[in-house]
Amino acid sequence: MSTFTEQTVTLHRPRTPASLTPKTGAPRWNINAIEALFNLPFPELMFQAQTVHRENFDPTGLEFATLLSVKTGGCAEDCGYCPQAARYDTGVEAGKLMEPAEVLLAARRAQAAGATRFCMGAAWRSPKERDIEKVAELIRTVKALGLETCATLGMLEDGQAQTLQSAGLDYYNHNLDSAPDFYGNIISTRDYQDRLDTLARVRSAGVKVCCGGIVGMGESRRQRAGLVAELANLTPYPESVPINNLVKVEGTPLADQKDLAELDPFEFVRTIAVARITMPTARVRLSAGRQQMGDAVQALCFLAGANSIFYGDKLLTTGNPDTEADVRLLARLGMTRSAPQAA
Numbered sequence: 001m002s003t004f005t006e007q008t009v010t011l012h013r014p015r016t017p018a019s020l021t022p023k024t025g026a027p028r029w030n031i032n033a034i035e036a037l038f039n040l041p042f043p044e045l046m047f048q049a050q051t052v053h054r055e056n057f058d059p060t061g062l063e064f065a066t067l068l069s070v071k072t073g074g075c076a077e078d079c080g081y082c083p084q085a086a087r088y089d090t091g092v093e094a095g096k097l098m099e100p101a102e103v104l105l106a107a108r109r110a111q112a113a114g115a116t117r118f119c120m121g122a123a124w125r126s127p128k129e130r131d132i133e134k135v136a137e138l139i140r141t142v143k144a145l146g147l148e149t150c151a152t153l154g155m156l157e158d159g160q161a162q163t164l165q166s167a168g169l170d171y172y173n174h175n176l177d178s179a180p181d182f183y184g185n186i187i188s189t190r191d192y193q194d195r196l197d198t199l200a201r202v203r204s205a206g207v208k209v210c211c212g213g214i215v216g217m218g219e220s221r222r223q224r225a226g227l228v229a230e231l232a233n234l235t236p237y238p239e240s241v242p243i244n245n246l247v248k249v250e251g252t253p254l255a256d257q258k259d260l261a262e263l264d265p266f267e268f269v270r271t272i273a274v275a276r277i278t279m280p281t282a283r284v285r286l287s288a289g290r291q292q293m294g295d296a297v298q299a300l301c302f303l304a305g306a307n308s309i310f311y312g313d314k315l316l317t318t319g320n321p322d323t324e325a326d327v328r329l330l331a332r333l334g335m336t337r338s339a340p341q342a343a
């Protein structure tokens with residue numbers, strides 16, 4: 001047998017040591033096990049991620065979710081990445097909550113272009129009671145079109161998630177954003193526990209959880225593992241996991257931090273792969289940052305187990321590849337849009 005063949009045979013066996021695989025009982029994943037996944041040789045990691053992906057999904061399918069900023073800018077929080085925080089001079093103008101008729105038009109357009117999920121974002125620390133009633137109306141409007149609905153409105157109080165659920169909300173997006181030990185470098189106006197509390201309210205109202213984070217903010221690999229550990233140990237883990245690559249928007253503290261290096265694209269792909277392995281049945285969404293990424297890195301993300309994208313030429317306030325470019329990319333890769341998951 002040639003050396004090449006021997007090597008091939010050895011390398012095809014997943015090599016996560018048995019002591020690092022998750023045990024039953026809590027916590028399901030420990031951070032060392034997750035960091036060990038990050039540390040695998042790239043081909044090993046990709047092989048494991050593909051294996052898990054294929055056990056749970058058609059690897060050629062991709063979900064299209066369209067975002068709409070229904071209430072832009074003027075936010076009181078200090079999230080160091082965010083162009084919508086009132087305290088940073090980013091050129092984003094504060095607007096009012098959109099009316100149902102405007103949202104209906106945007107949702108129809110997204111649906112006609114091929115989106116199956118419609119996510120409405122509001123730049124609030126937390127919605128007021130009267131906001132919740134208005135957003136409930138927006139949800140009813142979008143739901144009536146047969147789209148899956150998602151909203152991201154900030155922290156929720158008891159009862160608010162229930163009101164949204166009754167209006168037809170399928171998913172609530174609320175991100176942990178980073179590992180607990182990095183979080184304080186980025187945000188000071190709300191703490192990690194506030195986020196976990198909102199996620200618990202969403203879960204107990206029977207709304208599916210969309211929760212992920214941002215990489216490329218200057219965190220270490222161990223801290224990326226720490227973020228994934230927090231997500232994977234939510235019980236149950238989120239149904240949707242958006243992985244955002246930081247979009248540097250001038251005027252935000254993170255964009256103005258001149259020594260902040262770009263994240264190695266392979267490290268972004270690794271994060272997707274580790275999310276796939278640790279949350280096998282979640283929709284892992286290749287989220288913000290695609291415009292800066294290039295087609296080849298996106299294709300690697302799909303191989304690593306990403307099976308959802310934000311689709312439409314805008315995220316909330318920043319750019320995203322246009323729909324024609326995405327349709328072309330999918331065709332080049334022989335991939336297709338997947339149907340919404342059964343409830």
Ligand code: SAM
Pocket residue numbers: 081082083084121122123124125152153154155173174175177213214244245246247248249288316
């Ligand atoms: N205000 C609500 C909140 O913070 O929960 C909802 C909207 S907020 C814009 C939703 C998420 O977008 C954030 O948690 C963050 O993960 C992501 N995000 C915001 N700005 C970003 C940026 N510049 N690059 C990457 N992701 C970003």
Ligand code: DTB
Pocket residue numbers: 067083084121152173175212213242243244247287288315316317318319
């Ligand atoms: C998520 O994780 N990413 C989306 C969505 N959830 C709401 C938002 C990305 C925002 C990127 C910056 C902007 O366009 O303002």
Ligand code: SF4
Pocket residue numbers: 075076077078079082083084085122123124125154
């Ligand atoms: Fe406000 Fe959300 Fe932006 Fe933070 S991420 S500043 S809470 S809009």
